[in-house]
Structures are given as structure tokens and as C-alpha cells.
Amino acid sequence: MDNKNTKGWLYLLPAFLFLGAFLIYPLIDVFVYSFEEGYNSASQTFSGTGLYNYSYVLHDPYFLRAVQNTLILVVITVPLSTGLALLISVALSSVKPLRDLFQTIYFLPYVTNTLAVGLVFMILFKKTAYSDGLVNLLIQGFGGNSVDFIGGPYWAKMFVLCFYTVWVVMPFKILILTSALASVNPIYYNAARVDGTPKWRIFTKITLPMISPMIFYLVITGFIGAFKAYSDAVALFGTDLNAAEMNTIVGYVYDMLYGNSGGYPSYASAAAIILFSIVLTITCINLLVSRKHVHY
Amino acid sequence: MDRTKDYLKIEKRARTGRLISNIVIYTLLALWGLIVLFPFYWMLLTSVKSYGSYNAEHVPSFITLSPTLQNYVDAFTTVSLGKYLLNTLIFTLSTTAVMLVVITLAAFAFARLDFKGKNLVFTLFLSLMMIPNELVVITNFTTITNLGMRNTFLGLILPSVTSVFYIYLLKENFAQIPDELYYAAKVDGTSDLRYLRRVMIPICRPTLITIIILKIIECWNSYVWPRLITDNPDYYLVSNGIQEIRENGFGRENIPAMMAAVVVISVPLIVLFLVFRRKVMAGVARGGTKG
Amino acid sequence: MKIVLQNLTKKFPGRSKKSPGEVIAVNDFTFEIPDGKLIGLLGPSGCGKSTALNLICGLQKPTSGKIFFGEDDVTDLPPEYRGVGLVFQNYALYPHLTVLKNITFPLENLRGADRLSKEEMEKKALEAAKLVQLEGLMDRRPSELSGGQQQRVAIARALVKTPRVLLLDEPLSNLDARLRLQTREEIRRIQRQTGVTTIFVTHDQEEAMSISDMIVVMKEGVVQQIGKPQEVYDEPVNLFVARFLGTPPINIFRGRVSGSRLCIGEESVLPLQNIPDQEVTVGIRPEGFLLQKDGPLTCRLTRVEVMGRDVSVVSTHPCSENVSIRSIINAETKVDPDAQNVCFALKPHKLYLFHPRTGERIPFTAG
Numbered sequence: 001m002d003n004k005n006t007k008g009w010l011y012l013l014p015a016f017l018f019l020g021a022f023l024i025y026p027l028i029d030v031f032v033y034s035f036e037e038g039y040n041s042a043s044q045t046f047s048g049t050g051l052y053n054y055s056y057v058l059h060d061p062y063f064l065r066a067v068q069n070t071l072i073l074v075v076i077t078v079p080l081s082t083g084l085a086l087l088i089s090v091a092l093s094s095v096k097p098l099r100d101l102f103q104t105i106y107f108l109p110y111v112t113n114t115l116a117v118g119l120v121f122m123i124l125f126k127k128t129a130y131s132d133g134l135v136n137l138l139i140q141g142f143g144g145n146s147v148d149f150i151g152g153p154y155w156a157k158m159f160v161l162c163f164y165t166v167w168v169v170m171p172f173k174i175l176i177l178t179s180a181l182a183s184v185n186p187i188y189y190n191a192a193r194v195d196g197t198p199k200w201r202i203f204t205k206i207t208l209p210m211i212s213p214m215i216f217y218l219v220i221t222g223f224i225g226a227f228k229a230y231s232d233a234v235a236l237f238g239t240d241l242n243a244a245e246m247n248t249i250v251g252y253v254y255d256m257l258y259g260n261s262g263g264y265p266s267y268a269s270a271a272a273i274i275l276f277s278i279v280l281t282i283t284c285i286n287l288l289v290s291r292k293h294v295h296y
Numbered sequence: 297m298d299r300t301k302d303y304l305k306i307e308k309r310a311r312t313g314r315l316i317s318n319i320v321i322y323t324l325l326a327l328w329g330l331i332v333l334f335p336f337y338w339m340l341l342t343s344v345k346s347y348g349s350y351n352a353e354h355v356p357s358f359i360t361l362s363p364t365l366q367n368y369v370d371a372f373t374t375v376s377l378g379k380y381l382l383n384t385l386i387f388t389l390s391t392t393a394v395m396l397v398v399i400t401l402a403a404f405a406f407a408r409l410d411f412k413g414k415n416l417v418f419t420l421f422l423s424l425m426m427i428p429n430e431l432v433v434i435t436n437f438t439t440i441t442n443l444g445m446r447n448t449f450l451g452l453i454l455p456s457v458t459s460v461f462y463i464y465l466l467k468e469n470f471a472q473i474p475d476e477l478y479y480a481a482k483v484d485g486t487s488d489l490r491y492l493r494r495v496m497i498p499i500c501r502p503t504l505i506t507i508i509i510l511k512i513i514e515c516w517n518s519y520v521w522p523r524l525i526t527d528n529p530d531y532y533l534v535s536n537g538i539q540e541i542r543e544n545g546f547g548r549e550n551i552p553a554m555m556a557a558v559v560v561i562s563v564p565l566i567v568l569f570l571v572f573r574r575k576v577m578a579g580v581a582r583g584g585t586k587g
Numbered sequence: 588m589k590i591v592l593q594n595l596t597k598k599f600p601g602r603s604k605k606s607p608g609e610v611i612a613v614n615d616f617t618f619e620i621p622d623g624k625l626i627g628l629l630g631p632s633g634c635g636k637s638t639a640l641n642l643i644c645g646l647q648k649p650t651s652g653k654i655f656f657g658e659d660d661v662t663d664l665p666p667e668y669r670g671v672g673l674v675f676q677n678y679a680l681y682p683h684l685t686v687l688k689n690i691t692f693p694l695e696n697l698r699g700a701d702r703l704s705k706e707e708m709e710k711k712a713l714e715a716a717k718l719v720q721l722e723g724l725m726d727r728r729p730s731e732l733s734g735g736q737q738q739r740v741a742i743a744r745a746l747v748k749t750p751r752v753l754l755l756d757e758p759l760s761n762l763d764a765r766l767r768l769q770t771r772e773e774i775r776r777i778q779r780q781t782g783v784t785t786i787f788v789t790h791d792q793e794e795a796m797s798i799s800d801m802i803v804v805m806k807e808g809v810v811q812q813i814g815k816p817q818e819v820y821d822e823p824v825n826l827f828v829a830r831f832l833g834t835p836p837i838n839i840f841r842g843r844v845s846g847s848r849l850c851i852g853e854e855s856v857l858p859l860q861n862i863p864d865q866e867v868t869v870g871i872r873p874e875g876f877l878l879q880k881d882g883p884l885t886c887r888l889t890r891v892e893v894m895g896r897d898v899s900v901v902s903t904h905p906c907s908e909n910v911s912i913r914s915i916i917n918a919e920t921k922v923d924p925d926a927q928n929v930c931f932a933l934k935p936h937k938l939y940l941f942h943p944r945t946g947e948r949i950p951f952t953a954g
Contacts, residue, residue, distance in 0.1 A: 105333060107569070257434055306668050
């Protein structure tokens with residue numbers, strides 16, 4: 001009997017070692033870090049414990065800018081990408097010819113390197129001495145004024161960031177929604193058609209309620225993902241996000257840890273914990289709302 | 297007969313309605329397809345334009361009549377793209393290989409073996425899925441630094457060789473194998489490890505392949521951890537390499553060469569995806585999220 | 588509403604590359620369904636009866652042929668304009684809506700002049716619910732109902748918009764045996780009460796026979812026979828129909844007509860008239876046997892099953908195409924269960940002759 005117990009644990013040992021060292025211990029440690037004041041990473045000593053790190057972070061203009069950027073990004077991209085994905089998925093599900101081809105194309109951004117393709121977006125949007133960039137030429141073609149989306153005004157940069165983020169997250173959402181739509185039993189549609197239900201009513205009264213669990217799943221994961229935005233911004237604006245005014249909360253955490261302004265794991269920890277209390281709160285609110293609105 | 301006329305009208309209207317909605321739908325689908333494909337087209341196109349002709353175009357042209365492969369040569373000679381690719385390959389393959397061993401053993405223990413506290417441990421395991429990577433990366437950074445493993449493959453690989461989610465996925469799959477097979481193997485005197493190797497792994501190969509593909513995609517695109525842990529270009533992965541190329545590489549303006557590098561980096565995963573299209577999509581639908 | 592089907596044909600393209608030929612689900616179906624009748628579409632699974640139903644309600648378009656509702660040609664009309672009520676095999680109740688909402692769903696689609704107020708809708712829904720005896724359950728969700736109750740919600744939903752035609756697809760197949768008996772009476776009652784022309788599809792011949800005004804027997808897309816249940820049972824046009832109707836099923840023998848006598852094996856079992864000598868397939872209904880000491884058909888007795896009112900005699904015969912012959916005789920006739928053989932006389936009107944290859948009925952006059 002004892003032998004049996006040992007054996008079980010033996011098989012689990014590697015997983016436990018790795019999880020313990022790189023998941024459980026760091027989770028505890030990050031809280032410890034965040035309360036250690038005046039931590040010196042060279043000597044690994046600290047001068048006291050308290051909430052100073054939190055207060056420092058909350059008063060750091062870079063952090064506030066990062067929070068602002070992240071919130072704007074979340075508020076714009078989550079509804080936009082979910083709605084757009086729903087539209088495209090419904091369109092995709094209502095046709096047969098070419099569906100497979102479209103599905104394959106739409107999934108491509110998922111398997112591409114965010115950093116690499118971000119570079120292409122930068123080139124498309126950037127205004128240089130040689131060329132205004134393709135997007136600006138389009139804008140001029142329609143009679144608008146060109147604007148540097150990469151190094152120019154704040155809203156232009158935010159627009160590109162949102163656009164790229166939507167481009168990157170769409171494959172996952174389209175995939176989930178098309179499979180959700182495909183799982184709705186077609187007899188409900190037949191039943192509704194025989195009753196002369198208009199298309200729009202079929203969509204709002206039957207399709208939407210039936211796929212509502214998946215929509216809420218996407219909204220929740222979308223919120224979480226958008227709050228953690230970072231590499232999309234790096235891809236577009238380079239590693240020095242503070243200078244570009246395009247930093248995100250996660251970017252702030254990493255900058256505090258390492259990089260030009262790095263070496264402050266305590267501040268990084270405090271910022272990370274603040275981020276995850278925000279995410280946790282919003283997720284809980286989402287879950288509460290969804291319990292009310294998601295049918296069965 | 298009046299009714300019949302009405303019906304004809306209704307039928308006609310329904311037909312036109314279908315036609316119009318089809319046109320609208322296909323326009324929408326094609327439009328999004330264009331938005332998705334255009335960056336890929338642009339990077340391919342730019343990568344075969346010569347440096348001179350690219351910079352001479354104030355209005356970029358949508359085709360090029362004199363494609364050149366010089367940029368690809370530059371990408372491998374001027375910057376160490378080959379090295380980055382090799383590093384990424386080593387990193388991806390070894391991480392995936394070690395992870396497979398670790399998660400298979402753990403999933404086997406949870407699915408097949410009986411030991412005290414199994415259910416409690418499994419529940420705790422599942423709750424670990426909630427821990428976001430961003431929280432633990434800070435301490436991991438310190439840990440790896442203190443162990444002197446910065447700028448080593450070990451430092452790159454170690455923190456990402458376990459995944460609670462994949463253990464869960466595999467355990468669920470293992471648990472579907474009927475108990476009778478196990479008892480039959482026991483009667484024949486098969487050891488647990490042999491049973492795992494000869495019976496469970498072959499049966500669950502589809503799930504394992506899905507996990508492998510997802511992990512490869514994740515590794516190939518990983519950026520944050522490698523950036524933290526490596527500052528020596530000898531250990532850069534492609535994501536960091538591309539960032540390095542962008543900031544210090546060809547000279548900022550050699551965009552065609554940059555695009556050639558981007559194409560080289562993107563192609564392996566796109567090929568992998570096109571080959572395993574259904575597996576990748578089914579796997580992602582079962583529980584992947586980006587990043 | 589009278590329904591006319593004219594040369595209705597539906598072909599499907601071959602499913603896979605391996606079998607490229609097209610499948611003919613319904614082949615040249617012509618039938619005039621009189622107003623206010625209950626029609627059973629009957630056949631084994633895959634015979635095209637569900638396709639026929641889908642063609643009538645408009646969910647599928649016929650490859651050729653025409654459909655008339657009354658005088659109106661509705662062949663190409665989308666289902667929503669046909670005014671049909673359809674009850675699906677697994678009911679297709681919207682799981683996220685209550686019973687009331689499910690029933691009012693079709694009413695909420697009405698627009699323009701037909702538009703109803705909320706009160707009117709609820710009133711109509713309640714009437715429909717009363718008809719199917721569901722009044723107390725209006726606030727439940729479908730998942731909280733039993734199979735029979737779900738079935739009745741589905742019927743109420745189909746009836747609430749007072750359709751011109753009510754279509755039911757395998758309405759009883761998801762119910763247990765006891766509920767099936769009860770529900771089929773219910774369907775009959777509701778149909779009588781509303782007088783709506785009703786077509787229902789089933790593979791269960793007993794179900795179709797028991798409540799239909801007329802039945803249509805189909806096989807592989809082709810209508811075999813149309814008629815009143817008793818007529819079809821008594822006068823099957825071919826071997827398929829004869830085999831498909833009746834429980835226990837008809838007994839089949841290889842036989843021969845020679846010299847105005849029907850022979851099964853060596854025994855001459857029935858004198859016939861007006862029929863040339865030929866090989867025949869003989870079908871005898873279980874109730875077509877009469878136990879007689881000197882009866883012409885001798886069978887080896889297997890066992891006797893007492894069923895109260897009747898006795899079922901199970902026996903074998905070398906010329907039988909069935910594994911065993913089942914005959915039902917009056918319980919008052921005494922059978923010795925230990926006897927080796929039993930001898931039967933045959934009732935000529937319960938005996939049919941079929942062509943051994945085509946299965947067509949061969950008429951004869953008993954002599």
C-alpha cells in the first residue's frame with residue numbers, strides 16, 4: 001500500500017518541482033516583494049515593510065499613463081472585436097462555398113509572431129521622410145490629412161494599437177464563435193422558419209441566447225487578455241514604451257523589473273498585484289452579470 | 297388566381313432577398329479576408345523589392361516587376377537571423393520535449409494511479425490554472441538571475457516546462473481509456489511505465505499532437521520571458537531578434553531586409569498550421585488563448 | 588385545406604465521392620389529401636417519408652413536381668408563407684424559453700394587419716395549451732417537463748397560429764410505450780377537435796393504423812399503397828405492404844399453383860379459379876389459419892402461447908420463408924401442446940398470392 005502511494009507521488013514529482021519553483025513560490029514571493037520597502041537588488045536587502053511600494057506606483061505618472069492606455073485599449077477592443085467576430089462568424093456560418101478557405105485565412109494571425117507582423121503594421125502606418133506610408137496615402141486619396149500613426153499624436157497611436165490588437169485577437173474569437181454557432185441544433189432554425197420568424201428575430205431570440213455562454217466566455221477572456229496587453233505595443237512602438245506614451249500596465253511591470261528604468265522588483269510586484277486585483281474584480285463582475293443573462 | 301399571383305411575388309421577393317444577403321455576406325467576408333491577408337502580402341512584396349527601388353517609391357507600388365532575393369541573403373548575413381532561428385528551434389524543441397515527459401507522467405498519475413490525497417492535489421492543481429504568468433514572472437526573473445542562468449538555454453527553458461492546463465487536458469483523455477485495458481495489462485505482468493508507453497500514449501496520440509502543436513506555437517512566439525532573461529544576442533530568440541533587428545539591425549531604414557527577416561520568421565509556423573490545419577484549430581478551440 | 592401532391596420528386600446528390608450517383612428520396616409522389624383528414628405516412632426508416640414531410644412544409648424544395656394547398660401552387664413558396672404547423676421528432680422546443688414563450692413564439696412573428704397584442708397572444712396560447720391540457724405548466728422550462736409534456740407543448744406551438752396544415756414528424760418515437768398509446772389518442776382527439784388537415788410520419792404501422800383516416804405506405808421513395816387502414820391491411824397490393832402491416836406479421840410461404848390448386852410443399856391447401864399454373868409466394872395472415880384435424884396444411888408444432896383471448900400457435904414448415912409460423916386462433920379451440928404436428932385449414936380472404944420476383948399481388952378467386 002505504501003509502495004503505491006510513493007509511486008503516485010513519484011510520477012508527480014517533476015511536475016511538482018517545476019510548479020513549486022516557478023509558480024507557487026513566485027506567487028507567494030510577489031506579495032512579499034510588494035511589501036518590502038527600499039529593496040536593493042544588488043545586495044538583496046530591504047529597509048522595512050509597508051505599503052510604500054503601492055503608493056509609489058499609484059503616484060507614478062508613467063503608471064497612471066499605463067493604466068489609462070490599458071483601460072482605453074480594453075474598453076475599445078473587447079466590445080469591438082467580440083462584435084466584429086460575431087458578425088463575421090454569423091456571416092461565415094450562413095454560407096457554404098468558400099467557408100473553409102475563409103476560415104483558414106481568418107485564423108492566420110493566430111499562428112504568426114506578434115512582434116514580426118507588428119513590424120509590418122508599423123510600416124503600413126508609419127510616416128517617414130521617404131514615404132507617408134500606405135495608410136496615409138489612402139487617407140490622402142480620400143482627401144484627408146496624413147498623420148503619423150507611429151510617432152505622432154496620441155489618438156493616432158492609440159488607433160493603431162487598437163487596430164492591431166483587434167487584428168491579433170480576432171482569429172480566436174471567430175474560431176470559438178463559429179464552432180458555437182455550428183453547435184446550435186439546426187432543428188431550432190427549421191422550427192423558427194416554419195413559424196415565419198424573420199431572420200433578425202431568429203438571431204436575437206434563438207441564436208444569441210443559445211451561444212450566449214460562449215460570448216460571455218469570450219468577453220471574460222477578452223477582458224483578461226486586453227488587460228495583459230504588452231507585446232502588441234512593443235511590436236508597434238518599440239521597447240521604450242514610456243517614451244512613446246503607449247505603455248501598458250504589464251509593460252510598466254516589465255520596465256520596472258528590467259530595462260532602462262529597471263531594477264525595482266518591489267515596484268514591479270506592487271504594480272502586478274494592482275493589475276490583478278483590477279482583473280479579478282472585473283472578472284467577478286462579469287461572472288455575476290453573466291449569471292443573470294446567460295441562459296442555462 | 298389572385299392568390300397565385302401573390303405567391304409568385306412572394307417567391308420572387310424571397311429569391312431577391314437571398315441574393316442580396318449573399319452579396320452582402322460575401323462582401324463582408326472578402327473584406328475581412330483582405331484585412332487579414334494584406335499585411336502578409338505586403339511583407340512578402342516588400343521583402344522582394346530591392347533597397348533602392350523601395351526607397352525610391354514615394355507612393356509604394358502594389359507589385360514589383362524586378363523581384364530580388366538579395367534581402368533574404370542580407371537577412372542571414374548582415375544580422376544573425378540564422379542564429380536566432382537556431383536558438384528558437386533549440387528552445388522550442390527542448391521545452392516541448394521536456395514538457396511532454398513532465399505532463400505525461402503527471403497526467404498518468406492523476407488518471408491511473410491511486411494514492412492518498414490524489415483528489416485534493418488535483419483540485420489544488422486546477423486552481424493553479426488561475427495564476428497569471430505576469431504575477432510570477434517577477435520572482436522567476438530573480439530566481440534565474442540568482443542561479444546565474446541568465447543567457448543560458450536552461451534559464452530560458454526551465455520556467456515553461458510545465459503547464460497545468462495541458463496536464464488537465466491529457467488527464468481527461470487518459471481517463472477515457474477503459475479500466476479493463478489496464479487490468480488486462482496487469483494480469484499479463486505489464487509494468488505501469490510500460491503500460492503508459494505501449495497503451496496509453498498510442499491511444500492518446502491525437503491529444504498529444506494537439507498539445508505539441510500548441511506548445512510549439514507558444515514557444516515560437518514567446519517574447520516576454522526571453523527578453524527578460526537574455527541580453528546577449530547569442531541567445532536571442534526570433535521575437536527578440538526581430539526587435540533587435542528593428543532597433544539596431546540593418547540600419548533603421550532597410551525595410552525590405554527587415555521584411556525578409558519577418559517572412560523567414562513567419563513561414564515555419566504558417567506551414568505548420570497549413571499542414572495541421574484541423575488539428576490546430578480544434579486544439580485552440582478546446583482551450584488555447586493567445587499569449 | 589385539401590393538399591395535392593403532383594409527381595413530387597426529390598433527388599439528393601451523392602453524399603461522398605465513392606458513391607457519386609444521386610439518391611432519389613421521393614419518387615413521383617402523387618396524392619390528393621382530402622380536407623380535415625388525419626393521414627399517416629408510413630414506411631421503414633430511409634423510405635423518404637420525412638423528406639416528403641419536409642417538401643410539404645417547404646423546408647426542402649422538390650426536384651420536380653408540384654404541391655398545391657387548396658387551389659394555390661405553393662411549390663416554391665418559402666415555409667414561412669405556407670401556414671403550416673410542424674412538430675419535430677425531438678420537438679425543437681427552445682430550451683431558453685418558458686412553455687408560454689415557446690407557444691407564443693410563432694404569434695410574435697406576425698406583422699402588419701395580423702399583429703396581436705400581448706393579451707391576445709396570451710389568450711391564444713392559453714387556448715392552445717388547454718387543447719393539449721397543459722394549462723398548469725406555462726411557466727416551466729422545457730427541461731423541467733416530461734417527454735409527453737414536451738410533445739404537447741410542441742403540438743400547442745404548432746397549432747397556436749391556426750395553421751392550414753399540421754405536420755408531425757415521428758411524433759411518438761421519443762415516448763415510452765404507455766405514453767405512446769395515450770398520446771396517439773390525444774393526437775386523434777386534437778385533430779378531430781380542430782379539424783385541421785394533419786399529416787404525420789411514422790415507422791410504426793400499429794400507430795399509423797390505429798389513428799389515421801388514411802395511410803400512405805412508402806418504400807425507397809416510392810409510394811406503395813394509399814388507402815384506409817383496414818383496406819390496405821385487407822388488400823395489400825404487394826408483398827412489401829403485406830409484410831409491413833400487421834402484428835404479428837404475415838406468414839410467407841413458397842408455393843405453386845398447379846391445376847387450379849394452390850400447393851405448399853406437397854400439400855394442396857386451397858382450390859383456386861381463374862389462375863394459370865405458376866410459382867407463387869403465399870402470404871397468410873396469422874388470423875387466416877383454422878385449426879382442423881384434417882386440415883390440408885401440416886406444420887411441425889414448436890409451442891403454444893396462451894394470450895388469454897387468443898392462442899398463438901408457433902410452428903415450422905419446410906416451405907416457410909419465416910423462421911417460424913405464427914398463427915392466432917380462438918382460445919376456445921383446444922390445442923395439444925405435446926402434439927408433433929398441427930393441421931390447418933386456411934381462410935381464403937386472409938391469404939394472398941404474390942409474384943415471387945416482383946412481389947406484385949396476383950388476384951385469384953377461391954374455388
